Every structure is written in structure tokens, then in C-alpha cells.
Amino acid sequence: MNPEGLRPDRRAELLLGALVCGVLLFVLALVVFVFREAWPSFAHNGLGWFGSGGNPDQQIEKIFTSGNLLQDPVYDFHAWPIIWGTFLITVVAVILSFVASLFVSVFVVEFAPEWIRRLLEPVIRLLASVPSVIFGLLGVLILVPFIGNHVITDGNRESVAYVVSLSGYSLLAGVLILTLMIAPLMVAVFVDGLRSVPRGWLEGSLGLGINRWRTFWKIGVRTARPALVAGTVLATARAIGEVVMLAMVTGGVAFAPNPADGLLFFVEPTRPLAATILQTAEELTSPPMRQTIFAMAAILLFSAMMLSIAGWAVKQPMKRYGVRS
Amino acid sequence: MSTLEGDLMKAKSTSLVGALVVLAALALAPAAANAATLFGSGSSAMVPYLESLEKGYKKVNPKFKIVYTANNGNAGAKDVQDGKSQFALQTRPPLPSDSGLSYSKLFLDGLCVAVNPGNNVNGLSIQQVKDIYLGTVTQWSGVGSSVGSPISAFGRFSTAGLYTFFQSAVLGGATQATNVTALDKDGEVAVAVKNNKAGIGYVGLANSKPGQSGVKRLKLNGQPCQASAIRTLKYPLSRYGWVVLPAKKPNKTATKFADWVRTSYAAGKIIDKAGAVPAFNAKKPPKKPKKKNKKK
Numbered sequence: 001m002n003p004e005g006l007r008p009d010r011r012a013e014l015l016l017g018a019l020v021c022g023v024l025l026f027v028l029a030l031v032v033f034v035f036r037e038a039w040p041s042f043a044h045n046g047l048g049w050f051g052s053g054g055n056p057d058q059q060i061e062k063i064f065t066s067g068n069l070l071q072d073p074v075y076d077f078h079a080w081p082i083i084w085g086t087f088l089i090t091v092v093a094v095i096l097s098f099v100a101s102l103f104v105s106v107f108v109v110e111f112a113p114e115w116i117r118r119l120l121e122p123v124i125r126l127l128a129s130v131p132s133v134i135f136g137l138l139g140v141l142i143l144v145p146f147i148g149n150h151v152i153t154d155g156n157r158e159s160v161a162y163v164v165s166l167s168g169y170s171l172l173a174g175v176l177i178l179t180l181m182i183a184p185l186m187v188a189v190f191v192d193g194l195r196s197v198p199r200g201w202l203e204g205s206l207g208l209g210i211n212r213w214r215t216f217w218k219i220g221v222r223t224a225r226p227a228l229v230a231g232t233v234l235a236t237a238r239a240i241g242e243v244v245m246l247a248m249v250t251g252g253v254a255f256a257p258n259p260a261d262g263l264l265f266f267v268e269p270t271r272p273l274a275a276t277i278l279q280t281a282e283e284l285t286s287p288p289m290r291q292t293i294f295a296m297a298a299i300l301l302f303s304a305m306m307l308s309i310a311g312w313a314v315k316q317p318m319k320r321y322g323v324r325s
Numbered sequence: 326m327s328t329l330e331g332d333l334m335k336a337k338s339t340s341l342v343g344a345l346v347v348l349a350a351l352a353l354a355p356a357a358a359n360a361a362t363l364f365g366s367g368s369s370a371m372v373p374y375l376e377s378l379e380k381g382y383k384k385v386n387p388k389f390k391i392v393y394t395a396n397n398g399n400a401g402a403k404d405v406q407d408g409k410s411q412f413a414l415q416t417r418p419p420l421p422s423d424s425g426l427s428y429s430k431l432f433l434d435g436l437c438v439a440v441n442p443g444n445n446v447n448g449l450s451i452q453q454v455k456d457i458y459l460g461t462v463t464q465w466s467g468v469g470s471s472v473g474s475p476i477s478a479f480g481r482f483s484t485a486g487l488y489t490f491f492q493s494a495v496l497g498g499a500t501q502a503t504n505v506t507a508l509d510k511d512g513e514v515a516v517a518v519k520n521n522k523a524g525i526g527y528v529g530l531a532n533s534k535p536g537q538s539g540v541k542r543l544k545l546n547g548q549p550c551q552a553s554a555i556r557t558l559k560y561p562l563s564r565y566g567w568v569v570l571p572a573k574k575p576n577k578t579a580t581k582f583a584d585w586v587r588t589s590y591a592a593g594k595i596i597d598k599a600g601a602v603p604a605f606n607a608k609k610p611p612k613k614p615k616k617k618n619k620k621k
Binding site: 061285 | 396397400402403420421422463464473474476478482484503504505507508509513516517520521523524
């Protein structure tokens with residue numbers, strides 16, 4: 001233990017290198033562990049795991065009791081309603097939030113008077129760090145009763161009463177609050193990206209007599225595209241992984257909202273993957289249930305990985321004229 | 326906590342490694358720690374009761390201390406099996422997977438069915454509640470209420486102890502219908518029913534207190550959801566809270582504490598105040614409370 005020949009900076013290098021390797025190994029071990037635990041559930045159901053069929057809540061119950069009563073393990077699980085719910089909530093919220101965030105950040109960077117900008121930026125950064133459970137509480141106490149009492153009519157309730165109960169706990173509540181939650185994150189990244197567009201490029205365009213709006217849209221936003229992608233990926237990752245708030249406001253039923261119901265579709269309840277894991281986590285004591293829970297976790301992990309890779313791939317062709325972010 | 330900090334203080338003077346060793350030793354061997362400290366885990370619904378009971382037992386044994394992890398009943402039972410906990414609290418009767426454990430009843434708890442105070446219905450039969458939660462009745466007019474809109478039923482996830490109890494006592498083992506909105510916590514069900522004029526939900530005693538909770542408890546099969554009917558087991562949704570101990574060589578402090586909770590007059594009063602219903606506790610104060618408690 002006497003590093004005779006090593007200078008202090010060399011030692012630091014080795015230490016940091018070891019730490020990085022440790023983190024990499026940890027991530028690898030995590031992925032391997034999750035997929036290994038999840039395997040029996042996938043192996044038993046095959047591609048049917050992702051398909052529809054039956055009520056996932058009933059299936060979860062059967063899986064759980066089979067383990068607890070020491071019977072033969074049951075693995076039948078068809079997660080389509082849960083996957084569909086996750087997909088819907090994430091995609092709709094990300095689209096809404098992207099459009100809103102883009103306009104907000106263009107306004108903040110280019111058009112806002114100095115005092116508004118100085119006020120807005122810290123507020124947005126603060127918003128981005130509000131814990132999601134606070135949003136969940138606001139949702140349960142304000143938004144959900146509002147949707148239940150003022151948006152949904154008795155006639156609506158009547159029409160689907162035998163299938164689901166429209167009580168305000170809904171896709172809509174989840175999407176709206178999630179949009180509010182991820183938008184500040186997007187705005188923060190977008191603003192940084194837009195601000196790093198070289199001043200000269202914009203001034204050149206302005207000097208040619210092109211108006212501010214068009215200049216900013218064609219030069220600023222275009223150049224900042226890698227930052228837009230980065231912000232979107234970051235926000236999508238948060239949306240996929242959001243747990244507590246969605247568990248509180250989306251209604252907690254493994255039901256696939258049906259687009260054929262028209263606008264009612266948005267006020268139907270559902271339950272995303274992460275919330276399902278949260279709610280079934282106390283059934284970890286039953287071995288087949290544990291494997292099913294890990295299977296859901298594996299899907300989440302896989303989506304997150306794919307998201308990062310897709311974000312990276314989309315950014316590649318934009319890099320040529322874009323700003324780094 | 327004080328002993329832990331003391332150990333840490335000492336350890337600080339020696340080295341970081343020393344502190345880690347002490348911490349690891351403490352974490353790995355809870356049983357070896359101070360004999361008056363109990364390590365428990367299990368049902369989260371029992372936490373409020375346990376907290377007040379722990380406070381009350383300090384009068385009997387001033388050194389007594391509980392470290393309780395609310396990881397829910399099933400996990401708690403597993404912890405006792407694995408020797409990680411010295412006792413667990415549970416809200417369901419024993420299952421075949423509970424080998425090597427001994428269950429004993431502590432006190433009674435009730436599950437209320439509650440509606441919005443604006444609803445004119447005062448009581449339902451178990452069959453009517455079952456019809457509502459299985460989705461066969463969806464109109465309030467179907468169960469004799471004048472509320473014009475369809476029923477908004479609220480319940481819990483299949484993982485909640487209250488759900489399991491409701492399922493076996495009301496639904497006859499069937500799964501609640503998809504048109505029941507499943508919420509995460511007992512209190513959330515109460516809030517949802519309070520905010521929804523057509524709402525109905527099953528809520529524990531503590532969260533459906535008349536006046537402060539904003540919901541109206543219903544009579545079931547003509548029996549009100551209150552202590553008097555639960556104590557006699559006439560109310561159909563009465564249930565026991567259980568303490569789970571290892572069948573072989575249970576911790577002595579834990580058995581003493583459980584006996585005190587079960588039988589003493591003082592514990593009965595605490596249970597009553599905390600919102601549950603004492604079942605086996607002495608009705609009258611003992612003449613010399615300290616001695617009698619020690620015997621038991």
C-alpha cells in the first residue's frame with residue numbers, strides 16, 4: 001500500500017477510473033439481475049405478455065395467491081391495458097409539453113423583456129424540481145373532482161357504467177398534470193440550447209431584412225435542434241418513470257381506454273406500468289408475483305434504454321450545423 | 326436511537342472503518358441489540374394503533390422501544406419467518422404459507438362502507454354492496470337512493486389488506502369489477518367519496534369518523550359501523566388485528582407486550598381512543614394496575 005512511483009494526480013486518475021468502472025459494472029449487474037428475475041414470466045407467456053386478454057388485475061391476484069397458498073405457480077399475464085395506458089399518457093403529455101415548451105422558450109430567449117426573463121427563469125427551474133407527490137395531491141384535491149363534477153356528465157357516466165366508472169380519476173387528469181410536470185424540464189434545456197445559438201448567425205439573418213419571428217424560427221430553433229431532442233428525451237424519461245402522481249390520479253384500474261368511445265376516451269381511467277409496480281410491490285413475497293413485477297420493471301428499463309439510444313440516433317444528422325448540448 | 330448515536334460518537338474518534346463495522350453489526354443483528362427494543366414489521370394500517378400502544382406501554386416498561394417497518398402484512402410475516410423481525414402485525418388470518426408462525430388476535434377493527442353525506446341512503450345489505458362492486462347494479466335508484474347519477478364506486482388495489490378482507494367478506498372471493506376506481510390509500514377513498522355526490526367506498530374506521538371525515542357510514546344488514554356492533558361481531562365487516570410471532574422461541578419482550586395489548590385495561594383504553602375496538606381487554610381497571618400487568 002505504498003504507491004512509490006505514483007504521483008498524486010496519477011492516483012486520482014486511477015481512482016476516478018475505478019469509480020467509473022464500478023458504476024458501469026453496477027448498471028450491467030442491474031440489467032442482468034432484472035432480466036434474470038423477469039425471465040420466467042416472459043418465458044411462460046411468450047409474446048402474449050404484451051397482448052390483451054382478460055383483466056390484468058384479476059391475473060395479478062391469481063399469480064399472487066398461487067404463490068401465497070403454496071400452489072403451483074401461475075404466470076398468466078397479459079399486460080396490454082397497462083402498456084397502452086403508459087404509452088398514451090407518455091406520448092400525449094410529451095407532445096403537449098413539447099409544443100408549449102418550445103413557444104415558452106422562444107419567448108423567454110428572444111422576445112421577453114429583460115425583467116420578465118429574470119423572473120421567469122428561476123421560477124421555471126423551481127417548477128422543474130417540485131416533487132411529484134405535490135402535483136399528485138393537487139390533482140386529487142382539485143383537478144380530479146373538477147373533471148368529475150364539471151367535465152363528465154351523467155349521460156356520459158350512464159353510457160359506460162357497466163364497464164368503467166367515470167369519476168374524474170382519468171387519463172386526462174394524468175396527462176394534464178404530467179404535462180405541467182415535464183414542461184419546466186423541457187423549457188430549461190430548450191432555453192439553454194436556444195441561447196447558445198451564435199449571435200452572429202441571427203444578426204446576419206436580421207441584417208438581410210428578415211423579421212425577428214422568421215429569423216428565430218428558421219435559424220435559432222433549427223440550430224438548437226439537438227438541444228430540443230435532448231430536452232425531449234429527458235422529459236420523456238421522466239414521464240415514463242413517473243410513479244406517485246400517476247398512481248394517485250389515473251384511477252388505478254388496469255383498463256385500456258378505448259378510442260372508439262370518442263371524446264370520452266380521455267376521461268376513462270387507466271394505470272401505467274410504473275404505478276402498477278408501485279401498487280403490487282407489497283406482493284413481492286410471492287415468487288411468481290415477484291417475477292411478474294420484475295417483468296414489468298424490465299419493460300420499463302428496456303423502454304428507457306431504447307429512448308436514450310433513439311435520442312442519440314436522432315441527434316446525429318443534426319449535429320453538423322447544430323449547437324452542441 | 327440514542328445508543329446508535331453513542332456508538333457512532335465513539336466510532337468517530339477511532340476511524341471511518343470502525344464506524345462502518347459498528348453500523349453493519351447493528352444492522353445485521355437486531356436481536357442482539359438492547360433487549361427492551363423490539364424490531365417489528367408488517368401492516369401499515371396498524372401503525373397508528375401501534376404508536377399509541379408503544380407510548381402506553383412505556384408506563385409499564387420505561388425502557389421499551391419499538392422499531393417498526395410498515396412494509397405491509399405479508400412482507401411482515403415473511404420477515405418473522407426469516408428471523409429479520411421479532412414480531413409482525415397482520416390484518417388477515419393465517420395462510421398455508423405462514424408455516425412456523427403463531428398468530429394471535431389482538432383487537433377488533435371494522436371496515437365501513439361510506440357514501441357522500443348528500444346521499445339519502447342509510448343502509449344497504451351485503452348483497453347490494455356486492456352487486457355494486459361486481460358491476461351488476463350501476464344506478465343508485467337500483468338500491469333505493471334518490472341520487473340521479475350512476476354509482477361511482479371507489480375501492481382499493483388488490484394488494485391492500487382492506488381489499489382482501491372486503492373481497493372475502495363481501496364479494497365472496499370474486500374480483501371487484503373494472504368500474505370500481507381503485508385508489509392507493511384508505512384516506513384517498515374517503516376524499517374521493519367526499520368529493521363525489523354519487524360516490525361509495527369502503528373505508529377503515531379511522532378515516533370514516535362521522536363529522537370530520539366528510540363521508541357518511543352506512544348500516545350493513547341493519548348493523549351500524551361503530552364500536553358497539555363491531556365488539557359483538559354483529560357488524561358483518563368486523564375483523565381482528567393479529568400479532569405474528571415465531572412459533573418457536575418468541576422474544577419474551579414481544580410476548581409480554583402482546584399480552585399487555587390483548588388483555589390489560591390500560592391498553593383497551595388506548596385502542597379505543599385510537600379508533601379500533603378492544604376485544605379481550607379487561608373491562609374494569611385492576612386494583613393495583615402495575616402488579617397485575619407484570620403477572621400477565
